[in-house]
Amino acid sequence: MSAGPLPDRRERWARPLLTAFLIACAVDLAGVLTDTGIAHLVAKPLLMPLLAGYAAARRGPRLLIAALLLGWVGDVFLLADADLAFLLGMAGFAAGHVCYLCLFGRARSALLPAVLYAAVLVAFLALIRDGLPADLRIPLAGYSLLLTAMAYRAGVLGRYAAAGGALFLLSDGLIATGIADLPQLPAPDFWVMLTYVAAQLLLTLGVLAPDARRSGADPGAYRGPSISI
Incomplete structure (x- = not known):
């Protein structure tokens, strides 16, 4: 009688x-909200490596881990207040979006979300x-x-991934409106993070x-996320 597959030791992590x-x-959000620079400086670079580690422990696809680590590259560069660092950070995030799209x-x-996202993009670029x-x-x-494009395509994995894509768009939109000196929410950095x-x-x-992983991004097979910890 087969004892079944052995558990992956990574899952214990x-x-x-x-957590x-x-x-x-x-810690990072509290640091941003209270303007405690050291908390933000220490916590922000830890975020994406920890999430990538969680994805690896859950045996997530390499492209997901790569997207998260490229987000870490963007996070680190955006800690510096310099134009070159901003462009390098944006390049890191852009590479991460390519990983997500793949x-x-x-x-x-x-089709309807595509039209809505296209309208939002055109209006937003005209605004800033x-x-x-x-x-x-x-x-x-x-x-x-x-x-x-990444935010729109995220919908193929269901409502949670779709919400993640939309929130990513919102977060970067808040950054762009700050660069363009448009009116901001109170504590704008908190909402961005x-x-x-x-x-x-x-x-x-x-x-x-x-279900999303078995289906190979087939939206018809998606039934919702499994938060296995």
């Missing part, structure tokens, strides 16, 4: 890694254009197009959902 990620999120496969997406430095207009337009970490977590859970 899933719970502590996810550590959530703790790091709380991960979502070729499953068909609904005049407030952006001239040398950032083209890079930000290209990045925004890539991010919008809150929507960002929620986006990455929801995208990760959407990709790790057993």
Whole structure:
């Protein structure tokens, strides 16, 4: 009689890694909200490696782990207040979005969200254009197009991944409106980080959902995420 497959030893790390990620999120958000620079400086670089570790412990696909680690590259560069660091950080996130797009496969997406996302992209770029430095207009337009495509395609893995893509778009939109000197919410950096970490977590859970992984990004087979810790 077969005893069945042996458990993967990595799975024992899933719970502590996810817990550590959530703790790091709380520390970072508290640091941003209270303007405690050292808390943000220490916690932010830990976020994506911890989430990537959780994805690896859950035997997630390599493209997901790569997307999260490229997000870490973006996070680290954006800690520096310099134009070159901003562009390098944006390049890191852009590469992560390419990983997500490859991960979502070729499953068909609904037409209505495509129209809505396209309208949001055009309106948003028109809104921020005049407030952006001239040398950032083209890079930000290209990045925004890539991010919008990722957010739209995330829907093939169900509502959680779709929400993650939309939150990622919102988070980066808040950053762009700050660069363009448009009106901001109170504590804007808090909302940027809150929507960002929620986006990455929801995208990760959407990709790790057993039904989504079996289906190869077939939206018809998706039944919701499995948060296995």
